[in-house]
Amino acid sequence: MTNTISRRDFLGRSSIGLAGVAATPTRLLLPAPELGAPRRAYGERSPFEKSARYFVPGATPGTGASRTPLQDLHGIITPSSLHFERHHAGVPAIDPAHHELLVHGLVERPLIFTMADLRRLPVISRIHFIECAGNTALDQLDRPGPTPQMSHGLLSCSEWTGVALRDVLREAGLGAAASWIVAEGADASRLARSIPLAKALDDVIVAFGQNGEALRPEQGYPLRLVVPGWEGNVNVKWLSRLHVVDQPYMTRDEAAFYTDLMPDGKARKFTFVMEAKSVITTPAGGQQLDGPGFYEIGGLAWSGRGAITRVEVSTDAGATWRDAELSSLVLPRAVTRFRLPWRWDGGEVSLQSRCTDDTGYRQPTREQILAVRGVNATDHYNGIKSWYVHRDGSVRHV
Amino acid sequence: MSRIHVVPSLLHSLAGAFVHALAGALACALAGALGASSAGAQARPFGVGRVARPAEVRARDISVAPDGTGLPRGRGSVAEGRVLYRRQCAMCHGDQGIPSGPQAAAQYPVLVGGFGTLTTPSPVQTVGSFWPYATTVWDYIHRAMPYQRPGTLRANEVYALTAYLLYLNHIVPRTAELSETTLPSIRMPNRDGFVSDPRPDVGVP
Numbered sequence A: 001m002t003n004t005i006s007r008r009d010f011l012g013r014s015s016i017g018l019a020g021v022a023a024t025p026t027r028l029l030l031p032a033p034e035l036g037a038p039r040r041a042y043g044e045r046s047p048f049e050k051s052a053r054y055f056v057p058g059a060t061p062g063t064g065a066s067r068t069p070l071q072d073l074h075g076i077i078t079p080s081s082l083h084f085e086r087h088h089a090g091v092p093a094i095d096p097a098h099h100e101l102l103v104h105g106l107v108e109r110p111l112i113f114t115m116a117d118l119r120r121l122p123v124i125s126r127i128h129f130i131e132c133a134g135n136t137a138l139d140q141l142d143r144p145g146p147t148p149q150m151s152h153g154l155l156s157c158s159e160w161t162g163v164a165l166r167d168v169l170r171e172a173g174l175g176a177a178a179s180w181i182v183a184e185g186a187d188a189s190r191l192a193r194s195i196p197l198a199k200a201l202d203d204v205i206v207a208f209g210q211n212g213e214a215l216r217p218e219q220g221y222p223l224r225l226v227v228p229g230w231e232g233n234v235n236v237k238w239l240s241r242l243h244v245v246d247q248p249y250m251t252r253d254e255a256a257f258y259t260d261l262m263p264d265g266k267a268r269k270f271t272f273v274m275e276a277k278s279v280i281t282t283p284a285g286g287q288q289l290d291g292p293g294f295y296e297i298g299g300l301a302w303s304g305r306g307a308i309t310r311v312e313v314s315t316d317a318g319a320t321w322r323d324a325e326l327s328s329l330v331l332p333r334a335v336t337r338f339r340l341p342w343r344w345d346g347g348e349v350s351l352q353s354r355c356t357d358d359t360g361y362r363q364p365t366r367e368q369i370l371a372v373r374g375v376n377a378t379d380h381y382n383g384i385k386s387w388y389v390h391r392d393g394s395v396r397h398v
Numbered sequence B: 001m002s003r004i005h006v007v008p009s010l011l012h013s014l015a016g017a018f019v020h021a022l023a024g025a026l027a028c029a030l031a032g033a034l035g036a037s038s039a040g041a042q043a044r045p046f047g048v049g050r051v052a053r054p055a056e057v058r059a060r061d062i063s064v065a066p067d068g069t070g071l072p073r074g075r076g077s078v079a080e081g082r083v084l085y086r087r088q089c090a091m092c093h094g095d096q097g098i099p100s101g102p103q104a105a106a107q108y109p110v111l112v113g114g115f116g117t118l119t120t121p122s123p124v125q126t127v128g129s130f131w132p133y134a135t136t137v138w139d140y141i142h143r144a145m146p147y148q149r150p151g152t153l154r155a156n157e158v159y160a161l162t163a164y165l166l167y168l169n170h171i172v173p174r175t176a177e178l179s180e181t182t183l184p185s186i187r188m189p190n191r192d193g194f195v196s197d198p199r200p201d202v203g204v205p
Helices: A002-020 A115-119 A148-152 A165-172 A366-373 B007-034 B054-060 B078-088 B134-144 B155-168
Strands: A064-066 A085-087 A100-105 A111-114 A123-131 A155-164 A180-185 A192-196 A205-210 A224-226 A239-245 A267-269 A277-282 A293-302 A308-314 A336-344 A349-357 A386-389 B075-077 B177-179 B194-196
Touching (some): A100 B054, A111 A115, A115 A155, A115 A205, A148 A277, A155 A165, A277 A349, A293 A349, B075 B078, B134 B155
Parallel strands (some): A100 A239, A267 B194
Antiparallel strands (some): A155 A205, A180 A192, A180 A239, A293 A336, A308 A349, A349 A386
8 A cells, every 4th residue: 555655645745836836837837848868879778767687695706696577577578687697607708809619529520610700600580588497496495486586587588699509510510429519608617518419400599699789798798509498507608619429428517406306316317498487477576556456467478398378367376267368479488478457356366377388288386396396306396376465455475 | 521611612712602602502402412410421511610720629628528538637636635625625615525604604515425315305415415427526626616716726636636525425435546547437326316307297287
C-alpha cells in the first residue's frame, strides 16, 4: 500500500501548487522550454534509470558472478551492460590488434587467425540465451531467490554475431580421429572446456559481436564461443585456442565442477544442455501491487533443447493452469516472453509458470527434480518458481 | 594437400573476388566429394588464416589429457611440494589443504579430505574425495594457480605441488616423486564416481 499512499501525497501537493498559480497565463501549465543536452559520440541511458547488475563483493574480486535484473528488462534482448557475468580470474584487457586464435591438434594444418582473418569468413548473427549452470541453485537449495534477479539472474539473451565454428575448423581440416575440441580462453586462469565435435560442427558461433557492437570485455572481448543452449561455462570467453583432440581432456570445470552429485554419490559429467525453464518477472518478488484490479502477468521462458512452444500460468499454486500468450519472437535456444491478463481480487495468491519446448519436454516441479536427483545436485536445476502475493499487495518469494 | 591449399590465395591475388569465389566453390565441392569429416585431404574452403609454425603451437599448447598426453617432462617430490605449498598456496588453502578462519570465511576451495561425504547432505568435494584424474590437478595448477600469479610455476614445481596434494589426501606416500610417466598412472579414489548425463530424467510427460 506504500505506493498508493505516496501517490496520493504527490497528487495532493501538486493540486495545491496548481491552485497557487491559477491566475497566471495558461502557458505556465506547460513545462518551461529549456535547451536540451548536446549530441554525444556514444550514448548513455537516462540518469533516471538505475537498473543494475547485482553482486556480492568477495575476497577475490576477479572471481564470481553478477546477476541480470530480469524484472527490469523489456523484450528478449539483455542490454550488454546488464548481461550477467561469471569470471574465474578477472576480466583481461585484450588489444584486438594483437589477439589471435590458434586452431591445432588433429587437423590437416594448424592455423592462426587474427581478428581481421576471422571477419573475412561468412558472418552470421543469432539470438541465443546464455545461462550459468548454477542459475537458480538457491531455489534448488530451498533458499528461494527473493527477486527474479536473485533467483534467475544468471541468464541473459543477446544477438551474437560472428562466424560458424564449423567454418573455422574446416579451414584447418579435421583429422579422422577428431572427436572433441578443447576451447581455451586468454583469461588469467586459461579457462578450458571440452566440447564434442558434433556440437562444434552444428551451431556453435565464434563470436565477436554482441547486440550490434563488439563484445563487452566482461563477455569475452574480442572473441568468445557461443554454444547455443549449453551451460554458460562452455561458452568460453576471450577465446584464443581451439585444440582438436580425440578425447575429452577432463579440465577442472568438467572433471570436478559443473558435475551434479546424485543421491548414490555418483556425479553426472558433461551435463551440457540447460533444460526448459521459466520465471514470472511481473508481478514478482520485491514488487508491490497497487490494490486489487487488472495486472498483466509476464515473464520469460527458454530451453536449451529448442524453441518454447507453450507457457502455462497458475494463480492457485499449481492446481489449475491457463495458457499464456507467447508475446515476442519465438526462437530456438533464445529467451521467449509470455503474458497473461489477470485480475487480482485482493486475496492471497501463489503465482507459477511452467513451459514446454518443441521436444515435448515440460518444466518440472522442485519436488519432481529432488525425487530423482536428491538434494546435492544444485547445478542445472530448472524447477517451477513460485511467487506469493500477500493481502497488502506485496509480492514475495515465501 | 599442400598443393591444393595454396590455390585459393594464389587465385585471389591474380584475379580477384570472382575467381576466388569460384575456387572456394571448387574447394567446397572437393571437400564434399571426399567427405567433410573423412581422413582424406581437404581443401581450405576460404584460404583465410596462416599456417602456424610448430614452435608457435608448442609455445601455446598447454593441454593435458587424462592419459598424460601433453604433460611436459619433469619431476617433483612430496617434500619439494611441501615447501612450495607453504610459500605459494597455504595463504588461501590453509596449511594442510583445508582453509580455516578468514580463509574459510572467504570460501577458498577445500583441497583435502571429504572422504565418505559424497552421499551425505553435506558433501565435501575435494581433490581427494572427488576429482577423477590426477592429470586434472596438474593441469589446473599449471594453468590457473597461484591465483594472483598464474602461469609462473615451472613444470617441476607443478609435479611437486601435485605430489604434495595427493600425499595430503593419502593417495601417494610421503616418499613419492611424480613425473610425466607416473602421474597419469595414479588411480584417483573417485575415478569411477562419474556417470553420463541421462537427462531428460525429469519433466517428460
